[in-house]
Amino acid sequence: xxVPDGTAAIVAEGLTKTYGEKEALNGLDLTVARGTVHGILGxxxxxKTTLVRILATLLRPTxxxxxxxxxxxxxxxxxxxxxxxxxxxxAALDEELSGPQNLHLFGRLYHLGSRGAARRADELLAQFDLxxxxxxxxxxxxxxxxxxxxxxxxxxxxxxxxxxxxxTSGLDPRGRTEVWNAVRSLLESGTTVLLTTQYLEEADQLxxxxxxxxxxxxxxxxxxxxxxxxxxxDRIDVVLHSTDDIEQATTIICRAxxxxxxTPDAYRRLISAPVKDRMSALSGVVRALxxxxxxxxxxxxxxxxxxxxxxxLTGEHHGDHNTQEVHA
Amino acid sequence: xxxxxxxxFITAGGRMKRLLADSSAMTWRGFAQWARTPGQFAVGLxxxxxxxxxxxxxxxxxxxxEGGGNYTEFLVPxxxxxxxxxxxxxxxxxxxxxINKGVLDRFRSMPIAQSSMLVGRSLLDMINSAASLxxxxxxxxxxxxxxxxxxxxxxxxxxxxxxxxxxxxxxxIYLGLVAGRSELVQAVQILTWPVVFLSNAFTSPETMxxxxxxxxxxxxxxxxxxxxxxxxxxxxxxxTGSWVTDNVVLMAVVWPIxxxxxxxxxxxxxxxxxxx
Numbered sequence: 001x002x003v004p005d006g007t008a009a010i011v012a013e014g015l016t017k018t019y020g021e022k023e024a025l026n027g028l029d030l031t032v033a034r035g036t037v038h039g040i041l042g043x044x045x046x047x048k049t050t051l052v053r054i055l056a057t058l059l060r061p062t063x064x065x066x067x068x069x070x071x072x073x074x075x076x077x078x079x080x081x082x083x084x085x086x087x088x089x090x091a092a093l094d095e096e097l098s099g100p101q102n103l104h105l106f107g108r109l110y111h112l113g114s115r116g117a118a119r120r121a122d123e124l125l126a127q128f129d130l131x132x133x134x135x136x137x138x139x140x141x142x143x144x145x146x147x148x149x150x151x152x153x154x155x156x157x158x159x160x161x162x163x164x165x166x167x168t169s170g171l172d173p174r175g176r177t178e179v180w181n182a183v184r185s186l187l188e189s190g191t192t193v194l195l196t197t198q199y200l201e202e203a204d205q206l207x208x209x210x211x212x213x214x215x216x217x218x219x220x221x222x223x224x225x226x227x228x229x230x231x232x233x234d235r236i237d238v239v240l241h242s243t244d245d246i247e248q249a250t251t252i253i254c255r256a257x258x259x260x261x262x263t264p265d266a267y268r269r270l271i272s273a274p275v276k277d278r279m280s281a282l283s284g285v286v287r288a289l290x291x292x293x294x295x296x297x298x299x300x301x302x303x304x305x306x307x308x309x310x311x312x313l314t315g316e317h318h319g320d321h322n323t324q325e326v327h328a
Numbered sequence: 329x330x331x332x333x334x335x336x337f338i339t340a341g342g343r344m345k346r347l348l349a350d351s352s353a354m355t356w357r358g359f360a361q362w363a364r365t366p367g368q369f370a371v372g373l374x375x376x377x378x379x380x381x382x383x384x385x386x387x388x389x390x391x392x393x394e395g396g397g398n399y400t401e402f403l404v405p406x407x408x409x410x411x412x413x414x415x416x417x418x419x420x421x422x423x424x425x426x427i428n429k430g431v432l433d434r435f436r437s438m439p440i441a442q443s444s445m446l447v448g449r450s451l452l453d454m455i456n457s458a459a460s461l462x463x464x465x466x467x468x469x470x471x472x473x474x475x476x477x478x479x480x481x482x483x484x485x486x487x488x489x490x491x492x493x494x495x496x497x498x499x500x501i502y503l504g505l506v507a508g509r510s511e512l513v514q515a516v517q518i519l520t521w522p523v524v525f526l527s528n529a530f531t532s533p534e535t536m537x538x539x540x541x542x543x544x545x546x547x548x549x550x551x552x553x554x555x556x557x558x559x560x561x562x563x564x565x566x567x568t569g570s571w572v573t574d575n576v577v578l579m580a581v582v583w584p585i586x587x588x589x590x591x592x593x594x595x596x597x598x599x600x601x602x603x604x
Contacts (some may be wrong), residue, residue, distance in 0.1 A: 052358030060603050078337060079441035096361045108353040109440050111346070137364060153434070190569045227526075 009034045009161050010055060017050050017216075024050040025061070026216035032194060032209075034160075037187065041306075043314060045232030047216040048196035049089070052165045055194065056086045069160050074093040082110075085154030085162045089147040089169055092153075095139040099130050102138060106153050117328075124152040128182075136214045144175040151182055161237040162186065164195045168202060180205060200306040210280035210306075214314045227309045234278055235304050236285060240269045241295035249294050275301070296325035336376065347441040354448025356438055358455075372418070373460055376411040377467045380404065383530060384471060394532065397563025404464075404473040405485070405562050406529030409553035411464055412493040413524050415457045416500040417517055422449060424513050436602065446599065457493045476561035485559035488580045492552045495584035495591070502595035505602075526565075529553050545572045548583035555580030581602025 010032035017025040019118055025047045032038040039065035040048050055060040059079040066073045086092075093102050100121050107117025125131045128148040138146060147167070154162060164183065168176040183193060183206055197203050203210050204224050212220040212227070216291040222225060236257060240249055243266050252263045253273050275281035278301055289296055336342035355436040362369045380403070388399045435445055475482045507513050526543055527533075528550040532543035544550055553575035557564035572579055 058433055058436055058603060078439045081437060084437065086434065086437045088430050088433060092434035094357065094361070094431060095429065096364050097357070098364075101360055101364075105353060105357050106434070106438070108356070109350060109435065109438050111349065111439070298473050 007034060008032060009069060010194060011067045013065045015054060015066060016062045017054065017059065018062045023216050028176060028217050030211060030218060032192060034056065034192050035190050036208040037183065037195060037206050039203035040194065040213055041200065041208040041210055041310065042213035043198065045162040046213045048213055049165055052194065052196055053162050056084055056163050057081055082157060083160045085157065085159035087151055087154045087162070087164045087167050089166045091150040093146065093150060096137055098137055099133045099136045100125060103153060103156065107156050116184045120156055124155060128152045139194040144178055147171065147175060147179060151303060159191065161192045161194065162195060166196055166198065200310055204306050209306045212310065212313055220313050223298055224238050225304060227306065228304045230309060234275050234301055235272050236275050236281055237300050237302060238271045238285065238296055243269050245294045246271065248292065252288045252292055252294065253285055256288040257281045343441065347444055347447065350440040350444030351447040351451065355451050358448065358452035373463045375409060376460060376464055380407045380464065380467055386429060391531065393563050401461050401473055401474055401562045403530065404468040405556040405560055406553045408461060408464055408489050408523050408556060409492065410529050410548050411460055412489050413496055413549045414458060414520065415453060415493050416496040417520060418456070419449065419453050419497050419500025419505065420504040420513060420516060423501055424507050427508050436438040446501065449501065453497050454490065454494065458490065477559055485556040487532055488552055490553055491584045492548070495587040498591040498595050502591045502598060505595065505598040524549055527553065545570060547589065551576055551583045553581035559596065
């Protein structure tokens, strides 16, 4: 069997997972470099959680191979388990026990011994700002505290690789920022992070590289910047004074930028179009709209967002466009 | 820092050491839970006592034991068997809670002896049920129940009760794993009632319609209750002369073992199938 080179933290080759007729993974290939944050971005049911469960030794793939920290996840599950941490969608904690008791239990199960487990629990409680929680059972914790304790539990072994499966779903903005900051601080210790998310902003904020997953396979891969540039270069956003002008303005903007299509959003009075040459497009659009007497409130040049990449890559069969393509 | 490493799990001795260490951590978890929720623990112990008091004093006055025996003497061994059978629910609930909270997944992603999850559960539930049985014996003694046989026979009776509980443990683990995230737990909790009442725990199957009486006689719980009455030399309805009642002690051994032979492999297979 081929064992991949030691520079990659995670290697997946042709992973498939079928449940009866349903294909959760459909020949997925993935390489994650050590010490990086890799985002797995995809809609619900794309196969993100199935992928994480296979890599975390919870599920066996139907076919294909996966190596985590250099070990085959099915043949050497114990070696993998000593080197990973898993943060699932819901806090996996014993609700009746206190925070320190939870960490103590998990530490013992990592074979740190009773005293070693207690010491590690104290360290983590201090690190995650939970030192003063006392003997309160976890069921009395707030959502953010629970998440921090859950994260602390996945870091007991200072794992080489941490799996975060939609770590901020259901958290308020403050809880989300807390988790993001915790992930960033992990990077300083050299931990590799595999992050699944439905939130483009989260992938954009945290991930060095992003793989977009749809229907059980990776359909695009690269840095956020690379993915954005796949959608064409920069874009121009024009906010109109009045919705009435939107059709006329769309036609004018297409002509002035030489773009095949522009995306009008009547609700926000916004028209967005790709541009080839930034400055000539800007002055061309401004002049053309002025000549036609269309009043504007704002005109800006920007890079495309990951949303636009995501929707253009996965949109065809999901049909959940927020905006409507107009062909000029 | 670690005392156990993957390399030590290659040998049988290393694996055994890990299984013992992990099972004891799992058991520690259960003790810690009980210590944290003493009220819940006490209610669990008190519930069968409450049932015993209700049936002995609210309904017992209207019950006549064939041959003129004392109803409390008849009822108490039946309630012992019932307490063991109800243990099924506790096992099932613990398993489904661990699945729903994701705790089971956290354990499964750790380098533990995977069987320690089942070993720990078994130990905890058996300890809990033994405590429950001790409380019931105490309550029975206070209410005037006595055993009239030898001490050996009394200990054999307690052994048969715990054997039934151990069989129920595997049924509970299997049903808990099958139920997983569904509403099956509640269905089983409700269905347990008619199943335990369709037995000889409270009254003679002879007083029931014929077909029900036959089911009640063959109910595994009836075998245990009947055998325990025989071993404690408490009044029972063993005079009917049907095959099951004549061989009640044998059936009290055969039934739990048969249940285990069916449900333990099913439970283990379901457990390993979590990764499928």
